[in-house]
Amino acid sequence: MALTGIQILKMLPKKNCGECKIPTCLAFAMKVAAGQAEIGECPYVDDAVKETIGEASAPPIRTIKIGAGDSTFTSGGETCLFRHEKRFENPTGIGVLLTTAMDAAAVNSRLENFNKLQYERVGVLLKADLVAVKDAKNDAASFAGLVKTVLDKAPKAGLILISDSVANLAAAAKTCQDKKPLLYGATAANAKEMAALAQETACPLAVRGKNLDDAIAVAEGLLQAGVKDLVIDTGARTVRAALEDNVVARRSAIAKKYKPLGFPTLNFPCEMSDDPMLEAMISSVMIAKYAGIIILSDLQGDLLFPLLLERLNIFTDPQRPMVVEENIYPLNGPGADSPVIITCNFSLTYFIVSGEIEGSKVPSWLLIKDTEGLSVLTAWAAGKFGADLIAQFIKKNGIEEKINHRELLIPGYLASIKGELEEELPQWTITIGPREAGHIPAFLKEWKPAAKK
Numbered sequence: 361m362a363l364t365g366i367q368i369l370k371m372l373p374k375k376n377c378g379e380c381k382i383p384t385c386l387a388f389a390m391k392v393a394a395g396q397a398e399i400g401e402c403p404y405v406d407d408a409v410k411e412t413i414g415e416a417s418a419p420p421i422r423t424i425k426i427g428a429g430d431s432t433f434t435s436g437g438e439t440c441l442f443r444h445e446k447r448f449e450n451p452t453g454i455g456v457l458l459t460t461a462m463d464a465a466a467v468n469s470r471l472e473n474f475n476k477l478q479y480e481r482v483g484v485l486l487k488a489d490l491v492a493v494k495d496a497k498n499d500a501a502s503f504a505g506l507v508k509t510v511l512d513k514a515p516k517a518g519l520i521l522i523s524d525s526v527a528n529l530a531a532a533a534k535t536c537q538d539k540k541p542l543l544y545g546a547t548a549a550n551a552k553e554m555a556a557l558a559q560e561t562a563c564p565l566a567v568r569g570k571n572l573d574d575a576i577a578v579a580e581g582l583l584q585a586g587v588k589d590l591v592i593d594t595g596a597r598t599v600r601a602a603l604e605d606n607v608v609a610r611r612s613a614i615a616k617k618y619k620p621l622g623f624p625t626l627n628f629p630c631e632m633s634d635d636p637m638l639e640a641m642i643s644s645v646m647i648a649k650y651a652g653i654i655i656l657s658d659l660q661g662d663l664l665f666p667l668l669l670e671r672l673n674i675f676t677d678p679q680r681p682m683v684v685e686e687n688i689y690p691l692n693g694p695g696a697d698s699p700v701i702i703t704c705n706f707s708l709t710y711f712i713v714s715g716e717i718e719g720s721k722v723p724s725w726l727l728i729k730d731t732e733g734l735s736v737l738t739a740w741a742a743g744k745f746g747a748d749l750i751a752q753f754i755k756k757n758g759i760e761e762k763i764n765h766r767e768l769l770i771p772g773y774l775a776s777i778k779g780e781l782e783e784e785l786p787q788w789t790i791t792i793g794p795r796e797a798g799h800i801p802a803f804l805k806e807w808k809p810a811a812k813k
């Protein structure tokens with residue numbers, strides 16, 4: 361049962377010293393209860409209190425980390441069943457399968473695609489996260505060799521090591537222990553050895569169940585053995601079974617606080633179909649319904665990109681607009697006589713407008729005004745994109761030193777503030793730009809500073 365802020369406050373030293381970078385103990389307790397601060401940030405709480413509060417405020421789906429440093433992949437940490445209740449925390453990990461039965465060309469093409477297929481959209485880098493290496497021949501040397509190839513050619517990939525042999529897994533894990541690979545997997549038959557290996561290497565461990573009940577039994581045993589960082593594969597290899605298991609696991613963990621299922625799930629669409637298109641469709645179902653990690657048989661741009669976009673949509677916080685920083689953005693190498701265009705900081709607006717300007721090849725200055733992530737008309741209606749605020753922004757942001765004219769292009773939807781803005785900025789000519797971003801290139805190609813027209 362999660363603790364309330366008041367319950368947490370009772371366990372704090374109440375010095376109100378601010379060393380946790382939050383001014384009061386009450387505010388700190390509220391943030392810990394909301395999952396926005398860690399209890400360890402207060403230097404005055406003892407270990408017993410840390411453990412009590414840490415356990416009670418931990419998310420019902422444990423947060424699991426694979427990898428180390430900048431390339432750490434995080435899964436789990438989920439606290440709700442539906443995104444609109446709060447938000448989903450950590451996007452489904454997308455991995456590609458490599459096996460020791462593949463020839464070098466197949467391995468290399470998958471690793472090349474892993475490194476190459478990266479897309480930037482609304483300021484977010486979209487890419488696959490993990491490489492699953494499978495010991496298909498039960499041969500320690502070829503398994504360790506394939507792991508080394510991945511480390512050399514895709515050093516930023518999170519690793520999943522898959523073998524039926526605990527000894528082979530141990531040998532491979534020791535070659536990349538600092539990368540904290542996910543070890544796959546613990547079964548009823550080898551749980552004791554796998555628990556020992558996970559504890560020795562401090563790596564997360566995947567449960568490999570024959571079905572949901574078997575996975576629960578194995579997870580219970582591992583928890584009793586003191587292994588805390590688990591990922592659950594229920595053994596489902598049809599889309600229906602995997603969907604059912606994912607939903608049961610998430611509901612049990614969130615609604616019933618059922619510990620053996622309080623971990624991210626691992627699905628293998630690569631083993632559910634031989635048809636790449638069907639595999640991608642199954643993957644999209646898994647992303648939509650609670651998969652912590654999915655493993656694909658290959659990475660192809662036309663199938664990966666829609667999955668990455670779906671993942672972006674589902675894991676975007678619905679309560680927090682995506683924003684870009686208030687700033688002056690030079691596009692296409694602008695100079696002193698280049699046009700100056702202003703718009704809001706809703707990231708979708710920014711990326712659409714900047715994309716059109718870049719596509720026009722017209723050197724331009726794009727001014728992005730902080731409107732708290734609201735779009736142009738909404739921001740204007742909410743009083744965050746009015747003439748007074750735009751004028752203040754223009755006066756203080758330094759654009760006047762960069763240009764030899766005084767003409768500002770405003771969005772077509774802000775035509776009604778033209779007169780007011782001219783009063784606020786008497787030195788400036790205000791020109792109403794297009795309403796639709798798609799018309800910006802033609803508009804810019806015709807544009808000349810007002811004085812030169």
Ligand code: SF4
Pocket residue numbers: 372373374375376377378379380381382383384385388401402403404
């Ligand atoms: S550091 Fe601890 S004692 Fe100080 S304000 Fe924060 S919670 Fe309170």
